[in-house]
Amino acid sequence: MKPIESFELPSPSKVNYLNAVYGLKSWLLTKDHKRIALLYLGSITFFFFIGGIYALMIRLELLTPSGDFLESTTYNKVFTQHGIIMIFFFLIPSIPATLGNFLIPMMIGAKDLAFPRINLLSWYVYLAGGIITIYALLAGGVDTGWTFYTPFSTTFSNSYVVATGLGIFINGFSSILTGLNFIVTIHTMRAPGMTWFRMPLFCWSHYATSLIMILGTPVIAITVLLLAFERVSGVGIFNPKLGGDPVLFQHMFWFYSHPAVYIMVLPGMGVISELIANFSRKNIFGYSFVAFSSIAIAVFGFLVWGHHMFVTPQSVYAGMIFSFLSFAVAIPSAIKVFNWTATLYKSSISYDTPMLYALGFIGLFTIGGMTGLFLASLATDVHLSDTYFVVAHFHYIMVGGALMAYLGGLHYWWPKMTGRMYPEGWGRFGALVVFVGFNLTFLPQFIAGYIGMPRRYHAYPPEFQVYNVLSTAGASILGFGMLIPAVYFVWSMRYGKHAEANPWHLPGLEWRTQSPPPTENFEQTPIVTWDAYEFAPPEETEVVGKFHGEVERAS
Amino acid sequence: MQSWIPIVPESASSFSWKVDALYFYLSGVTLFFTLLISGTLIFFVIRYRRRTPYEIPRPVAGSHKLETVWTVIPFVIAMTMFVWGASVFFDQYKPPQNAIEVYVVGKQWMWKLQHATGQREINELHVPVGRKVRLIMTSEDVIHDFFVPAFRTKADVVPGRYTTMWFEATKPGTYHLFCAEYCGMNHSGMIGSVIVMEPRDFDNWLSGNVGSMTPATAGQQLYQTLGCASCHGGSGEGGRGPALTGTFGTQISLASGGTVTADEGYLRESIINPQAKLVAGFGPIMPTFQGQVSEDQLMQLVAYIKSLHGAGTTTPAPTPSAAASPSPARAVASPAPAPSIR
């Protein structure tokens, strides 16, 4: 069996998905998953920068203990909108809708997702949700916190809760449609020979993510819908004054929103699996464990939502169950971390930018995840809940983890997506700045939280100032660090070096087609005869000195 | 409050050290795994850096043995955290005996507190050192959260129901009181202080601040003016409605079958929404008092009903709340078990 033979590098064709058809209309009506991925990339980046500007406003306000830069009402809107934009309009769609959309069909050897039109629809739905939310922000903003706790959101807040809720409701459908598309695609569209256990782990983690999107998102949809109706009608399904129970809202909200944190991190984990394996030229240690741990996280992730409610009147017994299960759900994450680390053993590691982000991810995710255990543990959560410790915990996972994975993935697949290389030196420099800035921003917040600084505070007692100054300083470095990739990515689209079909010399299917790929991804449907991350067997390499997919056309 | 840069919060309650101990354990484990993993990563990254552009390392098969090891060990460690965390939490939530009771009403954006002995405070809570203090809390509007970092405790204050928490301060001083659940515009201004005093100072403070009626007395007046007496008897002995004397803390059998413990939450519900849990043997005739009594008044009614302990109750006497005693100063100065007079 010589897998090499089934493969030839594509002829270096000038026609690709980017230039096959021209014009605005060809983009706005495209059904090509790769173009839709780029549409998403643009809009998501836009939302990220809005969210980032809000973040900088938060940090600026918190530089001094007194609330001098922003009014308290403004500050409340700022952190709410920061949370809403970052979660619903940036992080949840980020990796799935861009990288996932672009790569899943290619990784399994399909021509497109199963429902290209639904894929396009999902982008429009996302846009509609985004525009409504932006409208709400411009009209006056919303100040409920991204968690919309009742009865504040239903009866007390006089900001644009209904419009924002509607935006999130609509946006939810985009998430559902994406998840649906991925599941069906992975089930029905795999190329001949692409068995489940030959799929890259990226696909596994997106499969798991899609499960959560399918099972969870409808619940947040109905929850915000009921919330909006309640606000309009004045009937109290969540309002104690009218006989409702505010805690029910929290149950329904977290039933989605806890699993949603795994929507945010699982795709990132998929990216990391790719990066670790490919930049160390090693098959993932314990492939099936890493694959199944994604599914385990998706399933168990649904059983722990009550850990956000330890200090509410939730029953003490329910609290114990939720605490126990929260610890259980940490185990699959641990399995991943250990397997990634073990993969590097006796491997061949390169220091390209994506790998730097991947290594950063593992370290920061470990810290973020382990501090989650402080919160899953009942007694410590009582003290730490709703303090900056929580803020630090989730930024470590969402920024240090998911965002780093996203950046790493973007760098890694940039040549495939655009046909251009990013500047490697600047890439490494940017990764370093981001890493340093990030830690300076959020490490101090753990201590600030432990000594008692509550979150969502616009002014605070002076003894917390030291940590806030450090944090603000870090945020400026981080903000600067984020600008570096932003600038050189844009630059490279025009001036970057042309990318080869397989610039990293890797065996994955997506590298066995030209960069950028043709409209239907492959010139002919590939027949897969090798496992994921199967670099050429050593005997063969020694002889040939090359890798799969790198064999010259004529050979 | 401190001039140096704090890295641990002040510790001033009987269980703050327990929380800290767990916290340090967790920090230790976190540090260990973070160092273990980042150390290994750094070592591998240097040791196995790519040396020649075309080298291909030998692929490895996974190892079930290793997988088991790094599944089981973290699980076991995680379980120690769970058990430890849960047991401290359980202690923290098991309501105490013989506690001083303080009624707390949160509203946007202030804390209104009333001692069982009648003293009212706003955004300040005076408590003695070495006595258990139990807070019975509710909110007039949105969810707030009563958070005292130095005591390592917090609990949501939720409209429409009572939540409780307790602590025992161990060190005199003034500590931050924060609202830890986002509650709107002035959430960050909904702060105050808990002032822990030596028992003697506390007694002085109490006697220097009499003035208002005790909640129980106020509740008694309400009981008469609202016409509760017409059904429950002039002093709670019963009539068309069940006797209220000695009810608090007992098991009530319900018309729907089953029983319920008559805690503050139940009493509150019985007044606001009497039909929700009908006492066995009575019809649904009690009108709701929803909208007719404020949260403050409800607390007073509840305090009054709690203060009615009958002579012949079979269950152990309920919390001997200070409210029952005529003299506030005496009530506090004579805690039932080993008074901590220093």
Add this chain to the structure above:
Amino acid sequence: MSEHIVSVRVYITIFLVLLVGTALTVWAAFVDFPFGLNTIIAMAIAVTKATFVVLYFMHVRYSTRLVWVIVGSALFWMGIMFAFTFADYFTRSRLSIGT
């Protein structure tokens, strides 16, 4: 996978079963069953009716295992939502008082 075409006879039978089920549940609603069985009976009838629709009208009986898994997991997840939420509500306030 070639698909199964359900015969008209089966469809008609199911249709009649559903009508009978509806009549039955209306009738049962007015009978005072002991032990609060009314709710259980009403739900049992509804579940039976739904099962028939799913199995025959929606062809699940003749579908791949995957479809079974999908239907099952939807019910399972709804079960999770109910079970854990009620695990909270039904054990509330057991600890709320010291006696």
Add this chain to the structure above:
Amino acid sequence: MIESHAATPEIHGHPALQHHFENMEQQREAGTLGMWIFLVTEIMFFGGMFLAYTLYRNLFPAGFVLASNHLDITLGAVNTGVLILSSFTMAMAVYFTQTGKLRPQVWCLVLTLILGLTFLGIKAVEYHEKYTDRLIPGRIIPGAHFGPDPHAFHLQAGAPELAQIEMFYWIYFAMTGMHALHMVIGAGLLTYLIIFSLKRRFDPEYHSPVEVIGLYWHFVDIVWIFLFPLLYLLGRHLGGH
């Protein structure tokens, strides 16, 4: 553009085959699977409301019984029958498509649509009754805020159950409203099917749209199968009207 069809020589030339599928079988499988997964999201969506319903029914048994006994059981039962019949005709439409009998197929679709609209009509009558009884919860409708005649429920003015009754009707409108919305969408889909059936687009080899929309229609039927006893029937035996 790269012409990939040439790569798979055994391709059927069915006009409905989309370019990215290998064959009709794969396309049909994907469609059915997609619809089933969509139905999963629907189950979770309605599940959230069922959760609220169950909770409040447990918290406020008295008010809920009063309120639910006030619903019109005849209309509810008739509507259940209508919907079941429409499910049956839908199933038959799928059958006739599969067997290639295209005239009866169109008739079945038309019947299904008519029955669906009948359901909505009856629902509208019920809603209107609620409107005249001022049972629309809250202040959604200006000038007709919730405020039924308490005696209709054998209650005194200001009785606490009134709030619970309002809660019931809130949940009633949320659930039946959402259900009705699904019916409206279903009616739209049926119209699409009818138009394309008349254009002879479907045949035994390409019947997936009929089948998939059928699945949706049956699902909406199932939701009603649960709503009917939960909203109209539970608590009837306790007396009432």
